Amino acid sequence: MSTPAAAPPPPRETPPAAHAPVLRARALRKSFGKREVLRGVDWDVPAGRVIGLLGRNGAGKTTLLRCLLGLSPLDGGTVELFGEPMDEPGGERMHRIGFVPQTFDLFPWMKVRAYLDFTAAFYAHWNKPLAERLLGDWQLDPRQKIGELSQGQRQKLAIVRAIAPEPDLLVLDEPVASLDPQARRAFMGELLGLMRRPGKTVIFSTHITADLERAEADITLLRDGAIAFTRPLAELRARLRRVILARAGGWTQAPVTAGLLKAMLAGDEAQLLVEDPSTDSLRALAEREGATLRIDTPTLEDLFVALA
Amino acid sequence: MNALWQLWLQPRRQSPLPAAFAQLLWLGGAVALGYAATAQAAAALFAAMLFGSACWLWFMLLGLALRGLCRPESFLLPRFRRRLALAGLVEIAQWVLLPMLAAALLGVPHALPGGAGLLLLAAVGFAASAERYINLLIWALFVLAGWKPGLAWQVGRALLASPWSAPLATLLAALFIAMTLRAMLRIDDAEADTSPLENAQLGRDRWRATDAAPARRGALARRIADLFDRTSQRAMDAALARYRRHPSQRLRRVLVRRLLLPHDNPQAIALRLLLVALLVSFYVVAVMHRQRFHASMVGAYAILLGLGRFPRLGHGMRRMRPNLADLYLTLAPATRADYQRTLIDALWILVPVTALATVVYTALGIVLTHAAEPLRMLLVALIVGTGASLAALAVHLVGPESLWGRTLVNLAVTLGAMAAYWGGYELLGLLGDTVGALALALLVLSFGIGAWEAARREYLRRPPRFDAPLA
Numbered sequence: 193m194s195t196p197a198a199a200p201p202p203p204r205e206t207p208p209a210a211h212a213p214v215l216r217a218r219a220l221r222k223s224f225g226k227r228e229v230l231r232g233v234d235w236d237v238p239a240g241r242v243i244g245l246l247g248r249n250g251a252g253k254t255t256l257l258r259c260l261l262g263l264s265p266l267d268g269g270t271v272e273l274f275g276e277p278m279d280e281p282g283g284e285r286m287h288r289i290g291f292v293p294q295t296f297d298l299f300p301w302m303k304v305r306a307y308l309d310f311t312a313a314f315y316a317h318w319n320k321p322l323a324e325r326l327l328g329d330w331q332l333d334p335r336q337k338i339g340e341l342s343q344g345q346r347q348k349l350a351i352v353r354a355i356a357p358e359p360d361l362l363v364l365d366e367p368v369a370s371l372d373p374q375a376r377r378a379f380m381g382e383l384l385g386l387m388r389r390p391g392k393t394v395i396f397s398t399h400i401t402a403d404l405e406r407a408e409a410d411i412t413l414l415r416d417g418a419i420a421f422t423r424p425l426a427e428l429r430a431r432l433r434r435v436i437l438a439r440a441g442g443w444t445q446a447p448v449t450a451g452l453l454k455a456m457l458a459g460d461e462a463q464l465l466v467e468d469p470s471t472d473s474l475r476a477l478a479e480r481e482g483a484t485l486r487i488d489t490p491t492l493e494d495l496f497v498a499l500a
Numbered sequence: 501m502n503a504l505w506q507l508w509l510q511p512r513r514q515s516p517l518p519a520a521f522a523q524l525l526w527l528g529g530a531v532a533l534g535y536a537a538t539a540q541a542a543a544a545l546f547a548a549m550l551f552g553s554a555c556w557l558w559f560m561l562l563g564l565a566l567r568g569l570c571r572p573e574s575f576l577l578p579r580f581r582r583r584l585a586l587a588g589l590v591e592i593a594q595w596v597l598l599p600m601l602a603a604a605l606l607g608v609p610h611a612l613p614g615g616a617g618l619l620l621l622a623a624v625g626f627a628a629s630a631e632r633y634i635n636l637l638i639w640a641l642f643v644l645a646g647w648k649p650g651l652a653w654q655v656g657r658a659l660l661a662s663p664w665s666a667p668l669a670t671l672l673a674a675l676f677i678a679m680t681l682r683a684m685l686r687i688d689d690a691e692a693d694t695s696p697l698e699n700a701q702l703g704r705d706r707w708r709a710t711d712a713a714p715a716r717r718g719a720l721a722r723r724i725a726d727l728f729d730r731t732s733q734r735a736m737d738a739a740l741a742r743y744r745r746h747p748s749q750r751l752r753r754v755l756v757r758r759l760l761l762p763h764d765n766p767q768a769i770a771l772r773l774l775l776v777a778l779l780v781s782f783y784v785v786a787v788m789h790r791q792r793f794h795a796s797m798v799g800a801y802a803i804l805l806g807l808g809r810f811p812r813l814g815h816g817m818r819r820m821r822p823n824l825a826d827l828y829l830t831l832a833p834a835t836r837a838d839y840q841r842t843l844i845d846a847l848w849i850l851v852p853v854t855a856l857a858t859v860v861y862t863a864l865g866i867v868l869t870h871a872a873e874p875l876r877m878l879l880v881a882l883i884v885g886t887g888a889s890l891a892a893l894a895v896h897l898v899g900p901e902s903l904w905g906r907t908l909v910n911l912a913v914t915l916g917a918m919a920a921y922w923g924g925y926e927l928l929g930l931l932g933d934t935v936g937a938l939a940l941a942l943l944v945l946s947f948g949i950g951a952w953e954a955a956r957r958e959y960l961r962r963p964p965r966f967d968a969p970l971a
Contacts (some may be wrong), residue, residue: 263572265687280687286578298571301514310510313502314577 214239214361214393220269222255229255231417244404245397247414248500253397254294257365287316290354294365296346300339304332315357323356330375344370364396401492434490435464439483449477454498465498507587511565518561525554537606544608551599555618556625558595563629570684616669623673627680634679643786728763735765757846777864784868795877796925798865800918806858806885807892811910814896825966837960851889858885879937880924887948888917894955
């Protein structure tokens with residue numbers, strides 16, 4: 193069965209205020225020994241958006257996020273946060289940043305309550321009712337020591353601690369990896385609630401693409417140590433199509449068409465990821481190759497598999 | 501203000517007992533200072549000693565607490581560094597300025613140099629907890645003082661009499677504090693661990709209990725760790741090649757051992773012995789000036805060095821549990837007991853390795869201290885080292901899991917082994933080398949083998965555990 197491809201809409205316009213970047217990175221480089229992880233990352237993160245940072249394992253997502261926040265020393269490049277150079281973390285602008293690290297193994301001797309009290313003391317604004325509600329909802333015992341919490345519970349605590357100051361920029365590194373489905377849903381609810389307020393920006397790296405789809409995030413792909421692209425999810429969905437050409441006897445060479453981003457051969461099928469495809473040219477291609485044509489909208493997971 | 505309060509609370513929360521002890525010392529110093537006001541020089545000296553001890557202990561605790569807090573993630577807290585500096589000033593005001601001002605107001609002589617001395621002690625305590633290079637510097641000063649005690653005494657007296665001593669002590673304290681804070685506030689990338697069961701730092705536990713943070717490695721330590729890792733890789737490659745050529749149960753056990761204890765291959769063992777021997781030689785020659793020690797002290801120290809591996813093993817076995825599930829599936833044992841037996845067989849190598857290390861360290865001690873009864877010392881070291889390592893391995897296989905429990909067990913095994921060395925040495929002195937050695941072997945080895953066999957049976961009876969341990 194073949195379906196005509198939808199005409200690609202123009203790129204999504206964003207309000208003028210949202211164009212001012214909250215975070216601007218230029219030519220970021222970072223190596224661990226001889227392994228170069230970041231090879232000149234240029235990235236602008238506009239205000240008021242949810243950015244999903246995607247990339248394969250080892251692509252450098254965690255390194256990039258840590259470098260952006262000054263938590264890992266850079267080998268080269270510059271970072272600006274809220275318009276100021278980010279040489280090292282500190283200062284008043286930290287009131288505006290929340291961060292959830294990939295693994296939370298800090299302060300095992302502290303009790304949950306003591307940890308939140310300690311953290312809250314540093315912030316000018318701390319939404320205590322929100323923190324208390326999340327502790328209750330996520331069944332975190334304030335009297336328990338952090339060292340006695342499971343990895344998932346620590347992750348929840350890290351999220352509570354990052355959300356409670358209601359920061360302007362929330363950076364989350366694999367925030368839901370250790371969460372159970374209920375907690376994941378609750379977390380996404382809180383995140384979307386936070387994002388409904390003007391001027392709030394969220395960057396989160398994840399492999400659970402369904403969460404990004406739910407948040408209608410802009411997708412940034414980190415590949416080969418650099419940002420491959422940043423696009424709104426809706427635009428990706430509108431512009432990209434999965435084209436499946438099937439014929440008996442299979443394929444020795446991937447068929448080529450205008451806008452082809454990636455081709456994968458599997459048995460009798462050739463799966464092509466095509467940007468702004470023209471239905472007529474695809475039909476002509478199918479006819480020329482003696483194949484049946486099917487066109488559908490790829491899921492974000494399909495896109496990730498194809499592009500990462 | 502609230503953040504300052506929270507920072508002030510941290511050392512008191514982390515180490516409440518030592519913190520209370522330091523406060524008591526400080527209070528004692530305050531009381532003694534009160535007596536010193538009635539022109540009692542001895543009370544003033546006592547007050548200075550109490551304040552000095554309190555200062556040193558307190559700032560060491562403070563350094564430990566701050567080292568745990570100063571992780572990159574904490575630097576994201578708003579104005580963290582500035583508040584940390586303010587909290588530090590509050591501590592200096594209480595522990596240094598307040599006693600100095602009180603002493604000055606009460607008319608106690610040398611209040612200002614005393615205050616500067618307190619500040620220097622505080623800085624030394626602070627540095628001791630956080631930055632090992634500063635420790636080395638202070639240690640080097642002690643080494644020099646030990647080398648030329650007369651000169652050190654003259655320098656000390658001249659410093660006390662000099663009007664420059666107070667500003668010099670203050671400057672030195674400022675330098676130590678600045679260096680410590682610089683190291684503490686530096687943002688480093690985290691290092692990967694080799695194996696939870698191993699430790700290339702010659703007995704120093706990389707994971708310090710107070711903050712769960714890995715100790716930072718210097719360039720030399722990294723080179724040494726690289727050397728150990730290279731020997732591990734070579735040993736693993738060789739074991740793998742041998743197993744492929746002639747697959748057998750014995751070679752399979754060697755493979756598992758190379759995986760679990762990568763630094764217990766012959767080359768790494770030799771390297772470790774060499775490095776410890778170098779350090780001990782330097783210490784005995786440069787610091788202790790080759791003083792003559794009683795044989796039981798030399799042997800007890802050798803036992804202490806030899807048994808240093810086991811606490812790491814106990815801790816590592818718990819940390820390794822989730823990863824061991826992978827090994828379990830790879831080995832695909834017929835029964836769970838078979839799997840437990842494989843682990844025991846792999847770990848058993850630590851018994852001869854520890855006994856060998858104890859004998860080598862004792863031999864080194866014999867050479868360095870010109871011991872009078874070398875054969876007797878070596879015999880006792882061999883017997884006690886073997887028995888103690890059997891007992892240590894036994895308690896770390898089936899012993900308590902809690903930190904306190906493990907600490908107590910470690911202490912009991914180490915002190916028991918040191919006492920056994922002393923008793924054994926005396927026994928051989930009484931009964932002669934041959935009869936005494938036989939009697940000691942009967943006593944110590946029967947205890948060690950008994951403990952080991954009991955632990956072995958219990959370990960085989962227990963099901964394998966793959967759950968992640970609580971911190």
